[in-house]
Amino acid sequence: MYKLTSLFLFLLFISCSQQQCTDFSCVTEGMKCTGDFTSLGIIFDNLYTYDNNARYCSSGYYCHRDQQKCIKLGQEGEACYQNYCNGTQPCSPVGNGCLPGLSCYRQSIEAPATCQYLQYLMIGEECSTSLQCAYTLECNQSSGLCEISQKFRDLMPSGVECLAGLHCQGGQYCGNGKCLNAVGVGQNCTDPQECQYGTTCNNQICTVVMSKGEGSSCEDAYDLCDISENFYCNDNTLECTKLSSLVQGDCSDSSIAVCENGQKCLCSSSNRTLGQCESVATSNLGQCKTAFTSFYTCLKDNNSPLLLSGINIIAKDSVGMKNCYQNFCNIYTSCTQYPGSLGMCNNDPILNTICSAVSSSPSNFLPSINLFLFILFIIPFIL
Numbered sequence: 001m002y003k004l005t006s007l008f009l010f011l012l013f014i015s016c017s018q019q020q021c022t023d024f025s026c027v028t029e030g031m032k033c034t035g036d037f038t039s040l041g042i043i044f045d046n047l048y049t050y051d052n053n054a055r056y057c058s059s060g061y062y063c064h065r066d067q068q069k070c071i072k073l074g075q076e077g078e079a080c081y082q083n084y085c086n087g088t089q090p091c092s093p094v095g096n097g098c099l100p101g102l103s104c105y106r107q108s109i110e111a112p113a114t115c116q117y118l119q120y121l122m123i124g125e126e127c128s129t130s131l132q133c134a135y136t137l138e139c140n141q142s143s144g145l146c147e148i149s150q151k152f153r154d155l156m157p158s159g160v161e162c163l164a165g166l167h168c169q170g171g172q173y174c175g176n177g178k179c180l181n182a183v184g185v186g187q188n189c190t191d192p193q194e195c196q197y198g199t200t201c202n203n204q205i206c207t208v209v210m211s212k213g214e215g216s217s218c219e220d221a222y223d224l225c226d227i228s229e230n231f232y233c234n235d236n237t238l239e240c241t242k243l244s245s246l247v248q249g250d251c252s253d254s255s256i257a258v259c260e261n262g263q264k265c266l267c268s269s270s271n272r273t274l275g276q277c278e279s280v281a282t283s284n285l286g287q288c289k290t291a292f293t294s295f296y297t298c299l300k301d302n303n304s305p306l307l308l309s310g311i312n313i314i315a316k317d318s319v320g321m322k323n324c325y326q327n328f329c330n331i332y333t334s335c336t337q338y339p340g341s342l343g344m345c346n347n348d349p350i351l352n353t354i355c356s357a358v359s360s361s362p363s364n365f366l367p368s369i370n371l372f373l374f375i376l377f378i379i380p381f382i383l
């Protein structure tokens with residue numbers, strides 16, 4: 001499971017790039033589309049490998065599955081039209097026509113569906129309804145706190161206090177049915193979740209993330225390589241490897257040029273049949289490392305639940321986002337860029353929705369959305 005967390009750190013762990021110049025056009029409200037930048041399909045399969053002739057909705061819009069036209073993403077309380085959830089199962093906070101972080105809540109088939117923040121409170125947090133508590137928790141109406149739901153408590157043998165990290169306080173993990181404190185640098189571990197934020201389990205010792213250089217094994221934890229020195233985890237060798245400089249030449253023809261890892265072959269804006277390799281990493285990756293470090297420090301200081309615990313951490317009022325959303329947006333802007341046709345289309349799913357909205361008007365606090373945190377949230381449920 002942990003390996004997939006590297007999707008969050010996709011820059012730190014880069015898989016091979018496609019070798020065709022990819023082309024697509026940007027469409028906006030009401031126009032016919034084939035996909036968008038906020039739905040899971042793109043996030044998982046082809047963030048950068050678009051079909052040729054694809055038509056993607058620009059930022060702030062999604063491609064309605066049935067109507068195949070771009071519709072504005074719903075804000076909290078607005079109507080939504082797909083991936084309904086009533087809280088009896090984990091609710092996806094993406095891919096439902098709402099701004100990321102919101103679920104499409106429909107109490108029953110007859111009821112109207114609206115975008116709502118669901119399942120974002122952890123154990124012991126104050127709640128008014130069970131819909132707010134993370135899945136497997138419920139709101140105890142007499143104490144007003146989220147606690148393990150009766151249904152799941154019934155599944156727990158006596159002496160067992162947790163079934164998952166979600167049943168423990170922030171900064172803890174569930175080991176053999178007991179809530180245990182995550183440990184710091186140099187301590188023993190068998191799994192990354194046992195290590196505090198900012199560290200990961202390497203050779204059974206909690207080790208500072210992004211601290212290893214050329215040739216170090218990153219098999220256990222893909223976020224070990226020092227991105228500030230341009231090292232990323234190569235998915236073929238599973239070793240820290242230096243990012244290559246930009247490959248020159250027409251990459252739409254692989255006999256002429258083949259882009260290296262961390263680069264994408266994008267169609268040239270002046271000649272759509274001509275490909276050019278573009279870096280998806282920013283030029284100053286020292287800032288990227290700093291941003292990650294600050295984010296982890298913030299999560300740790302605020303006793304945030306484990307990112308992989310299954311809580312909707314990208315909801316506005318989750319512990320992580322209440323305190324650390326700015327750090328979170330910083331990762332996004334510090335580590336990746338949208339070069340060439342991507343940039344021209346203005347299709348950054350984050351910067352043009354949440355993060356930019358926040359930085360330009362701090363009072364208008366919107367939830368911080370990050371593509372990569374969606375993945376963190378979703379993964380525990382699909383594995």
Ligand SMILES: *[C@@H]1O[C@H](CO)[C@@H](O)[C@H](O)[C@H]1NC(C)=O
Nearest residue numbers: 085086087088089107108109
């Ligand atoms: C809630 O959703 C589940 C699964 O989609 C469904 O089986 C159940 O009947 C729904 N409950 C209500 C009250 O509609």
Ligand SMILES: *[C@@H]1O[C@H](CO)[C@@H](O)[C@H](O)[C@H]1NC(C)=O
Nearest residue numbers: 140141142143144145147150
């Ligand atoms: C709910 O909270 C009250 C007050 O803290 C407690 O006495 C009760 O046992 C809790 N209910 C459940 C089902 O745990």
Ligand SMILES: *[C@@H]1O[C@H](CO)[C@@H](O)[C@H](O)[C@H]1NC(C)=O
Nearest residue numbers: 183186187188189203204205
């Ligand atoms: C850590 O692991 C080493 C080697 O297995 C062992 O000797 C040591 O006692 C462990 N330390 C703790 C605190 O468990």
Ligand SMILES: *[C@@H]1O[C@H](CO)[C@@H](O)[C@H](O)[C@H]1NC(C)=O
Nearest residue numbers: 250252270271272273274275
């Ligand atoms: C575009 O590039 C291709 C491949 O290099 C070339 O054959 C073609 O003439 C170019 N078209 C234009 C309009 O420059």
